[in-house]
Amino acid sequence: MTTTRFAPSPTGFIHVGNLRTALMNYLIARKAGGTFILRIDDTDPERSKEEYVDAIKQDLEWLGLHWDRVERQSDRLDHYADAADRLRKMGRFYEAFETPTELDLKRKKQLNMGKPPVYDRAALNLSDAEKDALRAERGTGVWRFKLDHERIEWNDGILGDISIDAASVSDPVLIKADGQVLYTIASVVDDTEMGVTDVVRGSDHVTNTATQIQIIKALGGACPRFAHHSLLTGPQGEALSKRLGTLALRDLREQGVKPMALLSLMARLGSSDPIELRSEMAELIEGFDINRFGAAPTKFDVQDLFPLTAKHLQSLPLSEVAEAVAEAGVPADLAEPFWAMARENITTLGDLKAWWDLCRDGADPLIADEDRDFIPEAMALLPEGPFDGETWGIWTKAVKEATGRKGKGLFMPLRKALTGMERGPEMATLLPLLQVIRARG
Template sequence: MTITRFAPSPTGYIHVGNLRTALMNWLIARKAGGTFILRIDDTDPVRSKEEYVDGLKQDLEWLGLHWDRVERQSERLDRYHEAAGKLREMDRFYEAFESPTELDLKRKKQLNMGRPPVYDRAALALDDAEKDRLRAERGPGVWRFKLRQERIEWPDGILGDISIDAASVSDPVLIRGDGQVLYTLASVVDDTEMGVTDIVRGSDHVTNTATQIQIIEALGGHAPNFAHHSLLTGPQGESLSKRLGTLSLRDLREQGIQPAALLSLMARLGSADPIELRTDMETLLGGFDITRFGSAPTKFDVQDLFPLTAHYLQGLDYAEVKARIAALGVPDDLATQFWAVTRGNITTLADLDAWWIMFRDGAEPVIEEGDAEFIAEAMTLLPEGPLDEGSWASWTTAVKEATGRRGKALFMPLRKALTGQAHGPEMAQVLPLLQVIRARG
């Protein structure tokens, strides 16, 4: 059975970068009829907040990315310490005591000598007495996994065949001096014990994957299928790392972005497939293929979400927006007509507010210089009695005959005078609704 997971740290809200990882793993599991695990990486008791756990669940539910079960790493600490014990017994785990400053000096020295800035394993030369002295002086050290200095290889689902020389990588720290178990160890233990078969994550994890493969093998497990998606950049290729905090899913939701728009974009962004609106999960799943994604940095422009949102909203039936329109105060007997008139001229549902205000309260007329007399004369020709969708054509025909104006010079001044805007719904629809609402005013 295919088993995937999404393992966010509850130290903030989910942003578009997190979503890309979550969605790809969800799609792989659902397409194979497998299991999707939501695994909360909350081993950091200081930074992990329950409000963020609740928030990420709400965001996933808003998108329709439902999970099969939830796991919390804070409830599995005994499993990680048991694994650490096994690594010690195998002589693959050792305590190191260098301070951050000392490590930085070592890295700079190696770089100056033209060598890769890899931890020099000086801690392996310490005898028991020296370790006791350092513990007394500095407190407990960090625990590093001792890599076998050989090539680590795997067939990556996106990047192709990967080969990394373990000698060019520092022995990873798996447990901090304060006893906190780090992601690298916790993730390996969880993936192994939970039977995770496929893992998609960002390309910034490639080196981390190499070290994890060795840890998995040391603990007697089998490496899952790995795929590393490209990292997102801004529309001009700029780094998104500093902006991701403003691209959280809840911020996008507040801007009126619809789930279908976000999923449609993120499920194909960076792939060889076209980005087009997909309004249901089956369609989203149908064409998804992880091998269709490229390795080059992928440009993300939040503005691309708005046309997709508009396309989605404009295809909705009245019943699906009834509550939103009722909240505006649109009379029940006019609500269907109001939606029919405005639906083609909104990008988000928030745009309905301005249209209702215009119909209800009237707009400040926009009358260009030289059009005042024309507008005044046109208003005297407005048909009396109830107006219908044919009234605009008959009125403008009469105005054209009376004034000689044609085309844009005829229609645009009238639109601006009635709605205060140069663009909007078809005036043939606007005119009768405007009359009815103003009459009730």
């Protein structure tokens, strides 16, 4: 069975970059009728916060990305300890004691010599007595996985054939000096024991994947199918990483972005398929193909979400927006005609209040000098109420016959006088909602 996972760290709110990973893994699982696991990477007790665990779940639920089960890495520390013991017994796990300053000096020296800045494995040459002395002086060291210096190869679902020389990569630290288990081994153990078959994540993890493939094999596990999606940039190609804090999903929700607009964009962004608004998750699932995504950095512009949101809102019946219409102040008896008028003229539901304010309170009229006499004459011809969808046509026909005006010279001055705007909704749908006019009728 196909099994995927999304493994966020609860150290902050998830953003559009995280969503890309979550959505791809979700769509792969759902298309195959498989399992989607939400795995909370909370092995860092200092930075992991329960409030962020709750926020991650809320954001995924808002989007409709429902998981089949939740796993927490903090509940599985004994599994990681067991894997570490097994690696020690194999001679693939060793303790190292260099300080960050010492490691930095080694890297600079290697770079000056034209060599790759990888860990030199000096710790492997320490005697037991030297290790004891270093522990007494510095405390427990870090634990590194000893890579086999060979080429690590796999066929990536997006990048194609990958080949990395393990000798060009430092032996990864899997356990910190304070005992914290790092993602590199925790993820391997979890993926193996949970039967994860497909892993999609950012291209910044490619080297990490190479080392994890060796760890998986050392522990006797089966390698999942890996795919590394491109990283997002800003609309001008600029690094997005510095702005991700302002692109948290909850911030987009606050700005009025609707889930299907966000999902429709992210399910196609960076692929060879056109971005098209979908009305339901099933359409996204059916049309998803990881192999259609490219390796090039992918431009993301938050402004692209708003036309999609507007288009999505236009498709909704009143029943799905009734709460927002009521919150804008619209009386229940006018909700249906109000939504019919407003739906084509809003970008987000937050725009509803301004339209109701116009309907309820009117607007300062815009009357050109040449229309000073025309507007009072036209208003005197306004039919008796109640007004309906036919009133605008009846009224403008009468005004045309009385004044000889027609076309834009007839309709535009009336619109500007009634709404204070040069453009907006069809006046036939707006006129019956204008409260000042209704009261006169």
